[in-house]
Amino acid sequence: MRLVDLDRIRAADAELAGVVRRTPLEHSRVLGEHCAGDVHLKCENLQRTGSFKLRGAYVRLRGLDEQQRAAGVVAASAGNHAQGVALAASLLGIRATVFMPERAPLPKLAATKAYGAEVQLCGAGLQEALAAAQEHARATGAEFIHPYNHPDIIAGQGTVGREVLAQLPEVRSIVVPTGGGGLVAGIAAAVKAEHPQVRVLAVQAEQAAAWPPSLAAGKPVRLTETSTVADGIAVAEPGPVTFAHVAELVDGVLTVSEEALSRAMLVCLERAKLLVEPAGAAAVAALLEHPEQVVTPAVAVLSGGNIDPLLLLQLIQHGMTAAGRYLSLRLRLPDRPGSLAGLLAKLGELTANVLDIEHSRISGALALGEVEVEITLETRGPEHREQVVRELRAADFTILADRR
Structure with a gap:
């Protein structure tokens, strides 16, 4: 099968003039520190319609x-x-x-x-x-x-690769969220034609990863089930056109967990001030989980930013849990005035923010004169979370269970 060549992608560039945005390339200090090098974000989440x-x-x-x-x-x-x-x-x-x-x-x-x-x-x-x-x-x-399996689709998506090369000529790795493969195929076709030394890496959600078995088999393989929060890359089977491009041009496929996708969205939101959907954050998730696979300077493509606000709320909470920002405790206290106030005062000293609290006298495991408290806290991260548990125990609070 003839691959999309650089001339076709250049022609697509001309066709798209005045239609699409040349999206910005934003430097990410936090991801750069994590990967021990220079990392940038290609913000296709800011494209017209919110994606590439x-x-x-x-x-x-x-x-x-x-x-x-x-x-x-x-x-x-x-x-x-x-x-x-x-x-x-x-x-x-x-x-x-x-x-x-x-x-x-x-x-x-x-x-x-x-x-x-x-x-x-x-x-x-x-x-x-x-x-x-x-x-x-x-x-x-x-x-x-078709959403990905056509040469014109691949050529259009390949213009992202040309923009990256123009914005960061020294780039060594480009990390790309991947479902059916149109975006990574186009970027690889554009980049490899002029800079074959640049690594192009595809990223899939672990629970919707059709590319690893397909590449191993030498042909598109259909998954029996996909189950991921990253609906934009939940594609059960690559197409023959994208398969030919990925098999020949892409340097590797990385898979990421659901927890990493949530954490990546939170990193984009908190540290880069960018709203990105789960599929769009897959490249950032790969940098968080597989920094050793990336040669810097690197570019992570943020492929989309269209997300339901209710899902965003759930994912932020999930991402904060994955990042060690929540702590749930079950404690036993004496049933006398001031006991709960003393616990809350101690938590205030430790700068742990109370999100939810439940106070009960009716648990069958309680002795007379005891109460049980279930409390959910917001912490600054894993180290702060460990400090809270350690200092509560040192202050003689009885912790029956903690969920970290």
């Missing part, structure tokens, strides 16, 4: 002939490709229908409609939506716009 997807979608739609444009287009997506296709179609005057999973995040659903696409909800996951979109294409003659 507009690049490939616009290039793909712009390449349609008049007959194809008149028939309209159809796509399937968990959200970011949907928005990219919807906006690209609107800019080019093409009718668009988008199939999305029934549980697609509400902000992505609302944004896709706002860009002018007709949205139909179908199935629990992306595979059902893809099947419905392909059936719609067969029934109506609309052009099916």
Whole structure:
């Protein structure tokens, strides 16, 4: 299979002029310290529609002939490709229908409609939506716009790689969130053509990692199940077009845990002041879990920033737990005035912030004259958490259990 070449990516660059943003490259001191080198963030979360997807979608739609444009287009997506296709179609005057999973995040659903696409909800996951979109294409003659498995999509996404090279010519590694592989394939095609020494690394969620078994088998392998908070990269099977590019051009695939994805979002939010969705933070998660795999100067691509606020709340809490910022304690106190006040005063001295507290006299394990207290604290990190437990015990507080 012929790979997308540099000339095609340069042409995509010209086609996208005035359509997409040249997104900023932000230096990250905290990640640089963790990786013992220079680390930058490529902020595609600040792209129009909130992700890199507009690049490939616009290039793909712009390449349609008049007959194809008149028939309209159809796509399937968990959200970011949907928005990219919807906006690209609107800019080019093409009718668009988008199939999305029934549980697609509400902000992505609302944004896709706002860009002018007709949205139909179908199935629990992306595979059902893809099947419905392909059936719609067969029934109506609309052009099916695959989210990753097409040379024009890859060429459009490859413009991210060209921007990185222009913004940081000395880059040695580029780390890329990866689902179906369109983004990492395009970046690798752009970068390797001019700077073959630059390492391009794909990142997948451990619970939706189709690339390692596919590369081991020498062909796309389908996962029986994907279960990850990073819905934007939860793709069960690579496509043949992206597989050919990744197999030949990408230097390695890293997998990251759900805890690392949550921590990465929190790092982006707290330290970089950037709102990034779980899939978009996968490259940062890889730097946190696999710093030894990255040669600096390095660039982590933040591929998207579209996230449901309710999910954001849950992930922030999960990320704070993973980062050692929460401590839950169960203590036994004497049932007399001032006992609880004494505990709270001690916690105040230790600068631990009380988030939740429950006071009970009715536990079967309690003796007469005792109470049980369940308390959840916010701490400054693992060391502070250990200090709180240690000093409470030193002050003769009876800790029955602690969850760290």
